[in-house]
Amino acid sequence: MRSSLFLVVGLILAISSPTWTGSVSVKAQAQLPVWSADRLGQGATFSRDGSLLAVGAQPSEFVVVRTSSGDLVRRFRHETNSALNFGFSDDGTRVVSSSQLDASTIVWELSTGRVISRHKGLSGKEQSSYQFNSVCALSANGEWMAMARNRRLDESEPATIEIWSVFSGRKMCVIRESGQSISLLSFSSSGRLLFTDPGLGSSKVWAIPDGRLVVDLRDRYSGATTVMFAADESLLVGPARGAAVEMTDLKSGVVTRIPSPESYSAFAVRADGGVVAFARKDGIDIVDVSTRSIVGSIGAGPAVSSIRTLRFGPGGRLVSHGASGLAMWSLVN
Numbered sequence: 001m002r003s004s005l006f007l008v009v010g011l012i013l014a015i016s017s018p019t020w021t022g023s024v025s026v027k028a029q030a031q032l033p034v035w036s037a038d039r040l041g042q043g044a045t046f047s048r049d050g051s052l053l054a055v056g057a058q059p060s061e062f063v064v065v066r067t068s069s070g071d072l073v074r075r076f077r078h079e080t081n082s083a084l085n086f087g088f089s090d091d092g093t094r095v096v097s098s099s100q101l102d103a104s105t106i107v108w109e110l111s112t113g114r115v116i117s118r119h120k121g122l123s124g125k126e127q128s129s130y131q132f133n134s135v136c137a138l139s140a141n142g143e144w145m146a147m148a149r150n151r152r153l154d155e156s157e158p159a160t161i162e163i164w165s166v167f168s169g170r171k172m173c174v175i176r177e178s179g180q181s182i183s184l185l186s187f188s189s190s191g192r193l194l195f196t197d198p199g200l201g202s203s204k205v206w207a208i209p210d211g212r213l214v215v216d217l218r219d220r221y222s223g224a225t226t227v228m229f230a231a232d233e234s235l236l237v238g239p240a241r242g243a244a245v246e247m248t249d250l251k252s253g254v255v256t257r258i259p260s261p262e263s264y265s266a267f268a269v270r271a272d273g274g275v276v277a278f279a280r281k282d283g284i285d286i287v288d289v290s291t292r293s294i295v296g297s298i299g300a301g302p303a304v305s306s307i308r309t310l311r312f313g314p315g316g317r318l319v320s321h322g323a324s325g326l327a328m329w330s331l332v333n
Helices: none
Strands: 006-012 019-021 024-031 052-058 061-066 072-077 084-088 094-099 105-109 115-119 136-138 144-149 160-165 171-176 184-187 193-197 203-207 212-218 235-240 244-249 255-259 266-269 275-280 283-288 293-299 309-312 317-322 325-332
Touching (some): 052 084, 084 136, 136 184, 144 184, 160 193, 275 309
Parallel strands (some): 006 024
Antiparallel strands (some): 061 072, 084 094, 094 105, 105 115, 144 160, 160 171, 193 203, 203 212, 235 244, 266 275, 275 283, 283 293, 309 317
């Protein structure tokens, strides 16, 4: 049976500490530097080894911090005034920012802040034929960008999804969807799989970079605002009706329902698929997938109030963003 004992090391952006209940205990906590983080794009992104975290600071700005201390590594300004997605190169020497508004992409050298390359994204002429808010996503390793070119309602052509190599600037393939718009794109952590949701219609998983269809999920996760892959890419997790998430085995098609103790505003699945964290109104519940039981709760405190984003990173790190800013914990069996 999976151990229900978690050791939590907290890096907390808050004036007062939250209350910890259940089998979760605090070993240490440290103050993170304060910055504005109102717009996180698709959420905070960890480097491959978990030592760095990229997170939105203001519209068009983002910062990279060290997860061990919260120390600021560097602040960047993207050229488009919009929410951003982020990615790191596998070796952690480069960071990539991509605009959710026009899919413009910049590759930065982390040590100097120098711009290595740019991808312009949608031009003004292209925006006249496509919806201005075309959706884009960036793989966590910074290698691939997916850009959905959503057709306007008066256009008869279906939406297309372009897959670009960020570092070479090459267009790798074009995926043609059945509907006129795509509402969500989400990569697996390795960038080898891409989830697409047209909002109305069949959600799908594609192989990257060749654009081969892996599985048609029908209407499962249709209309979702967040889905996540397990690290080994065998599972896809997304919201379900009621206070729950569903885990879909992409090979067998078996679906497992994981209930939340109460209504939640955000969720995150640990890389191994063994733990799901649910953000409720005034705290976080950590649920063991195998037993469907709560193995720890974080509650009552500014750091866990009105959470909008939850993410697990490598090594069990859990990051949340809410009304009071950013908080980060490290969960260890």
